[in-house]
Amino acid sequence: MSLLDSFTKKSKLNATIKQTALARKSEGSTADGLFKAAYQGYAEVLHDDPLRAEALYNWGFSLLHQAKIKTGDEAANLYQDAIQKFAFCMLINPDYLGSAINGGVAYMDLARLKKVKPDDTLYELAKKQFEKANAIQAGTASYNLACIYGLQGNKDECLKALEKARDRGALPEADEILNDPDLAGIKEQDWFVAFMEALNKKAEVEPENNAPLVNPTASKWKLVEKNFDSERVIAQAATTEENAPKEK
Numbered sequence: 001m002s003l004l005d006s007f008t009k010k011s012k013l014n015a016t017i018k019q020t021a022l023a024r025k026s027e028g029s030t031a032d033g034l035f036k037a038a039y040q041g042y043a044e045v046l047h048d049d050p051l052r053a054e055a056l057y058n059w060g061f062s063l064l065h066q067a068k069i070k071t072g073d074e075a076a077n078l079y080q081d082a083i084q085k086f087a088f089c090m091l092i093n094p095d096y097l098g099s100a101i102n103g104g105v106a107y108m109d110l111a112r113l114k115k116v117k118p119d120d121t122l123y124e125l126a127k128k129q130f131e132k133a134n135a136i137q138a139g140t141a142s143y144n145l146a147c148i149y150g151l152q153g154n155k156d157e158c159l160k161a162l163e164k165a166r167d168r169g170a171l172p173e174a175d176e177i178l179n180d181p182d183l184a185g186i187k188e189q190d191w192f193v194a195f196m197e198a199l200n201k202k203a204e205v206e207p208e209n210n211a212p213l214v215n216p217t218a219s220k221w222k223l224v225e226k227n228f229d230s231e232r233v234i235a236q237a238a239t240t241e242e243n244a245p246k247e248k
Helices: 003-025 028-046 052-067 072-092 099-112 121-136 142-152 155-167 172-176 190-204
Strands: none
Touching: 003 028, 003 052, 028 052, 052 072, 052 099, 072 099, 099 121, 099 172, 121 142, 142 155, 155 190, 172 190
16 A cells, blocks of 8 residues: 555544544434444445554444444444444454453443343453453553442452552542442442542542552543554553543
8 A cells, every 4th residue: 555545544534533523422313424424434444454453443432432322222233333343453453452441331331221130241241351451451441340340249359450440540539439330239348448448548648659549530431532553552541531531
């Protein structure tokens, strides 16, 4: 592929990403039309192009957001399509952190939509995606894992995941943790209360040791909005408001 062709593809991808952003701000048939046009743009970029992993990620990201504004079978189909796009992206680039995280998010959202039990296969698949994310960058999806373990009533693994998220500065603020519905079944347990008390005490001395335990802009569902470069792993992804918004 020539330099000009590569530049043209990159410009097309950037324009399609902007179209996705516009679709997310629109409603009804207008939003659907913009999403469909964006999907066509991603498909064109994918054809015989080294940017295919980035295009697949952003295509999956678009599908994931459209699914969030739909219901029933329509939403379920969009979640499944998003999961496939993230999976294909990781076949091309196994270290694509955004696809690992958002693949887990898609499985979790699909599990919620279907109202399955915490031990359902969908939660296990989400868990595997978050574990992949942690293998790429330690602690990135540990809070997400803690929430799954909390739903499943697995005290030991939930605490381990919370501690790892704390140590990596990937915890939301204390109030958000305490009000998280996925942790509702464990928040009165002694070990969880002790963890939160210790967290609050350490937070008081945080300015002195310059080692933040809580990231005030972190969130449970780290939907990675940054456009990842498919040639490298993005360090510290999902740790700012831009990179990791909570959208439940």
